[in-house]
Amino acid sequence: MRVGLVDLFDGSAQRDLAYLRAFARTAEEAGFSSLWLPEHLVFFEEYDSAYPYPAAPNPANPEVAEVHTYGAGSAPRVEAAQEQGLLDVLQTAAELCRHTTRLRVGSSVLLLPLRDPRLLVRELATLDLLTGGRFDLGVGVGWSAEEYAAAGVPFAERGARFERNLAAISELWAGEGMPGTGRPLPRVLVGGQSRPAIRRAARYATGWYPWNLTTGDFARHLAEIEAGLREHGRSRADFHVIAGLRFHGAVADLRPAVERYLELGADSVNLSLRMTPATYPDTMREVSRALGLAA
Template identity: 30%
Template sequence: MSQITEMRLGVTFPTFGPDAQPEGITKVSRTAEETGYDSLWTGDRVLAPVAPSTPYPGRGGVMPGVYENHLDPLVALTFAAAHTSRIRLGTSTLNGLWQPPVMLARSLTTLDLVSHGRLDVGLGLGWMPEEYRAVGVPWKGRGARLDETLDVLEGYWSGGSFAHDGPLFSVPETRVGLRPQQRPGPPVLLAAFTPRGFARIGRRLDGWLPGAMPLTDLVSMWSAIVKEAEKAERDPACLRMALRVNPELTDTRTDPEQVPRRGTLQQYVDYARAAAEKGVHELFVDFGQTPVTLDERIELAGRFLTGVRAG
């Protein structure tokens, strides 16, 4: 079996923009499962400030207009789970710091249970201070807050009695009867691009959620994560990488140096196949940031899947 066929392929479903409606979720989710995609993904936004203090990390620093209309990611994933049966369900990324960790643990456990063990938890820290301000969570100290959140998730999923007493959160000893279908819990992946983030992945998490970048950079960062896992005496083979691609499609081929920032559909197909050859475990694509209709979005997803798996 070649690496091309081993790499899992995913696609986002509409939780942003004009197609973020029940009909859009149902149509994309069912079609993705029927055509052979391995996973469905969604993101997380709570604000679209008129004048954000920090530029958007991509697309010239301008946040896509589709983010002005955003559904709750976990509610949307639950709806998608009810209309599918096989395809995995992931968040890329869920901001895990915007709610108390014990509430997050209950929501994630419920979703894993009702989806029959299909959940992948992709966490991120976000990029916009205004969102933290809106939900009443400090922007400063995000890394420490994430570590304690992970502690609570692990405790909640450990089974039996559980208690937590930390600098930020306190959970009195309690019996937890709610258990996820995946044991000890759904896989947790992290979007990170700093040495501290790489160390966190290597030390305690299940994988990495990078955004599309030149593959030489991707391989270098992954090597850093592998080294961190080895330092923590963990088997790096237990980690996985799920690469997010947000295409900016063009009608004509762009200079190869512009890929994966922008290019034709075929150039993105070629990028995906090259990523598979470099050992990427999973790649998922978001056509929702491309100005197309829902039917065109589904058609692009079908052509992309066929192109990557051809040959």
């Protein structure tokens, strides 16, 4: 059973370098297969943009979705502290891998339309060498028009830019002028479950990384992915599927839920548990025992 953790490294005093290194080692020792790092370049006090993932599967019955709203008011909001920070994903990945030997690290997800693909591929190539090939590139479109404006990228162009950049990654990696020439491209997983995301994953990516889908929706969208792979003459065997979940429930409910996604065709499951600096070692070990990861 391969299970990854999604968590935040925010650059705060409570989550300093020692914390980051200890977190990675503890996760590796507890048998988790990977750590996944969310990306936001900036947060905002107020958003006009709607947060698209307010619902998560019910922990005791992942066939059913339940809505979680964060913060004051009833509008769905991104789950972020008032003074939320986040370290750069790629540098954090390099640091986590430097202090572990087996653990994979991925982006959950990197906002691809905001990147220049030439610069990103150079970064990827360097990171691939520094991590011994342990980095997985999860990519997404994002949802915050405010973040796009801060990056100087028109929000209306996000879909076209995503698709263009996704295609460019493979072309640039195979070309000259990059330090990655000759090595395999890291896994590229398209995040999300919108119709365009599913189409792009099946056509361009080496994996799919949906978020907070009920088991029924997961199975339905995975069938669409598999149909898309067949349409493009691509092999399902070489395609990675990671089910991502924000898990709010009791640890006792985890094993049947994770097993259900794996039975349906996920290669692994990523869990966001939002652990604290005080409790993460115990929580990791408890979850590991419940899932039988360290065996």
